[in-house]
Amino acid sequence: MRTNYEAHDIPYRRKKAAGWPGWNSAEEVHDCIQTLNGLLEPLEVASTADVCEIGCGAGNLTDTLADRGWSVTGVDVSNVAIHWARERCRQQNVTFLRGNICERELFAPASFDLIIDGLCLHCIIGEDRDRVISNLSYWLKPGGRIVVFTMCGEPKGKDRAGYDPKSRCAFSGDIAVRYFAKAEEIIDEFRKESLQCTFQQVVDPPNEQASLRALFEKPR
């Protein structure tokens, strides 16, 4: 399957020109922050923690992670998004990096105490998924944790556009742009990397896309 992760630049240009705060509307950003805060609540994370947000976009979630005092790195494949994030978020404890999370050399091994997926993983297609989850494990310190917030299940509403049920991917032309994994499949992808699932919840509102919220831990 063909992918073109950098093509996220195109919608980012459009959304910025239209006055959006980032990938999502202000209301959606608010809801994402609430979800993320709920997932972070039970975790005891030291104030000195090194934290990475994959697919940080314009940094709307990264900002709130930085508010906790952690040393935060936001990484995104979109140049437009990273420039936007640098413009918006000027906290001293945040670094933004343009990079593709399929590439292992992006970070040194055991760089982070906590890695956050705020709606990026469903953009990763085919064999890249195993590559990315293996990278997340490699970049995590022993005892480190991963917070996953990702779309799952059959697509609904606008997310059905270009959907092929056989591959479970949504396509834009011949480029696969989203993967609608089953929740249990996503959990297995992490388990294959010896990451222990310590929490999982599927939220499936009638008129919205279902999402998996999950926590994983790398053994010490």
Ligand SMILES: C[S@@+](CC[C@H](N)C(=O)[O-])C[C@H]1O[C@@H](n2cnc3c(N)ncnc32)[C@H](O)[C@@H]1O
């Ligand atoms: C749905 S958006 C979410 C953005 C952000 N987390 C937010 O909530 O506003 C998914 C993000 O993942 C990024 N992304 C997709 N594939 C990527 C890859 N291979 N490496 C790094 N970032 C990627 C996209 O550019 C996009 O910014």
